[in-house]
Amino acid sequence: MINEQMLKLGQEPSSIRELFAYGLERKAQIGEDKVFDFSLGNPSVPAPDAVSRAIGDLALLPPATIHGYTPAQGAPAPRAAIAANLNERFGTSYNLNDLYLTCGAAASLNICLKALVCPGDEVVVVAPFFPEYRVWIEGNGAKLVIVPARESDFQIDVPALAAVLNENTKAVIINTPNNPVGVVYTPQTLRELAGALRDASEKFGHPIYLMSDEPYRELVYGDNVVTWVPSVYQNTIVCYSWSKSLSMPGERIGYILVPPELEGAREVYAAICGAGRALGFVCAPALFQKVIERCVGEPADVDAYVRNRQLLTSMLDELGYEYIEPQGAFYLWVKALEPDAAAFAEMAKSFELLLVPSDSFGVGGWVRLGYCVSDKVITGSYDAFKALRAQYA
């Protein structure tokens, strides 16, 4: 009677969002400060003052100049500002016609997949991976191919990835800094990956696109450097969002960059326009296009996440948990204390700790903690983590 696949997708919502909804309910029941919610990637750092100022200033301008339709790919001025910012930072020479503004990274990825995928295609991801990749890849009719990351350091296992490439491989999606592990891919990893993709593209006679999902690009710690992926591999499409860097994930603003060096760049860009149209994306929110035009150079506030990382890891060190030290993003990947991550997360829930089991990310045995939370949530959770640890002693 209705589309069963959509019904199923709607009735089995993402486990992250389900946990978040449970958390809201639970807080209402027992009090905000009694629930330690590490489920979501909702930035705890507020949007910078520059964003509020830009919004306030724009609200004073004649509304007819602010709220109208823009071209589907976005107004020219913000796209030019973004191109200029990228060029300044990465020594590139992009222009506004290489950019297509979207309603965030989810939209960017889904539009790209719709533009690229043909029946029978395969798209490769590195596990653990953001769970919605599966929804979007399979939803666009491609086969999801999962390659586990290297166990030692969660870098890409390039030989394993190279081994799954075949004549049906349309694209590989990478995410650096990585959600859920917090790893930043090294230049060497990316060079090796690029080499493997070039070899396979040549062998199979068509380009294998690298979709670089980069909402965490600006959230990187210490000496870690996020390589500009198109500088390493020609056929890279960048999917970006300001959700995390400017702390406005609800506002749905991001972009797709199709570098002019990409094989068939103009056709790919046109297909992206077609896919956006087919999906009912009319334009990215017009006010926030103008906010980005003004705030594109605004630095992300990484310090709060650095402090949270320190607070959380020293606490877990003391309590004897194992985890991967994050180099970027704001997630901590913690070893579950039993092989069944879902059972472990359920046990954690009984101590009011909301942790996302790793099964949603395509691997077993771990949980993800989003530490984009107030420091009170971290310090307040000490007893709960201690009790959880004792449960498995």
Next chain:
Amino acid sequence: MINEQMLKLGQEPSSIRELFAYGLERKAQIGEDKVFDFSLGNPSVPAPDAVSRAIGDLALLPPATIHGYTPAQGAPAPRAAIAANLNERFGTSYNLNDLYLTCGAAASLNICLKALVCPGDEVVVVAPFFPEYRVWIEGNGAKLVIVPARESDFQIDVPALAAVLNENTKAVIINTPNNPVGVVYTPQTLRELAGALRDASEKFGHPIYLMSDEPYRELVYGDNVVTWVPSVYQNTIVCYSWSKSLSMPGERIGYILVPPELEGAREVYAAICGAGRALGFVCAPALFQKVIERCVGEPADVDAYVRNRQLLTSMLDELGYEYIEPQGAFYLWVKALEPDAAAFAEMAKSFELLLVPSDSFGVGGWVRLGYCVSDKVITGSYDAFKALRAQYA
């Protein structure tokens, strides 16, 4: 190599948007005041002061309370405000769980189609119809079935529509007040349509959904009344947008209403959540959810469109053009002066008049004029319309 269908869709953009882009270019060449652009439905009335005030006020609040993710279906408070507003106006008893906020009517329609359509389904539209209906219906794998409107008054030709309903009909899309004709469907038309849909639903053993696309609901002239469609037909899904009523089409905010009376309402709502997720819609822009919460009762400024309608129709009367008197929306449906509407629109272009040929809307022989323009565009176009008329004398 890439998806050919998307490439085609991207390379043959909507003729309306193409004309709009041509207009921008042409204005840059010969001057803003020399081009008479009636191509787009971009409201000329500015967003009300209440919208600017709401944005300005929200910009002063702590950003963390404004720009975060909301639940996928929208934050509870704006949904409750919308339900209360509908209940007050239409004597209904909706609540926030009947509403799913979207990035505008395009998203609303596309999400609904994705939620409902199964392989082999048919979706019926009344011609002339908004051209993107075809993209979304066919894009979701359904067959587009076109029923011409009644020639005399552009009301729905219910017997003709009833005749195309069959066991594969999943839904009918209507749009009242209508783009492109400006007609408002009478209560009698809607009652007859409801009767035909009820008969066919019974005959074929499954509900035929009525998708009511209502971005122009608030733009209605004089004594015309826009019937609340769910009050006439139980299985109605309302797709709404504030693009036109609050003059902010670039901000992408609208809703889907699944009335609780609808057969299988909870499953349909769940499938809508699933479809939104599959399409990469994360949530409607968070700031504008809050703007709507504050401005949902704000009246649309219809007066400017009433004046424009008067200005335009008296001018065309004087020059001897035939048209349909609009009862709502802000479009005038004018008889082309030759059978080939595209050729007529091309001829108009040579006088710097940008009119959309009716072929895009599924019928021949007419052009659409969007009179959501400054009055100067209308008065300034007099000589051009006169010269165009003379061309066909």
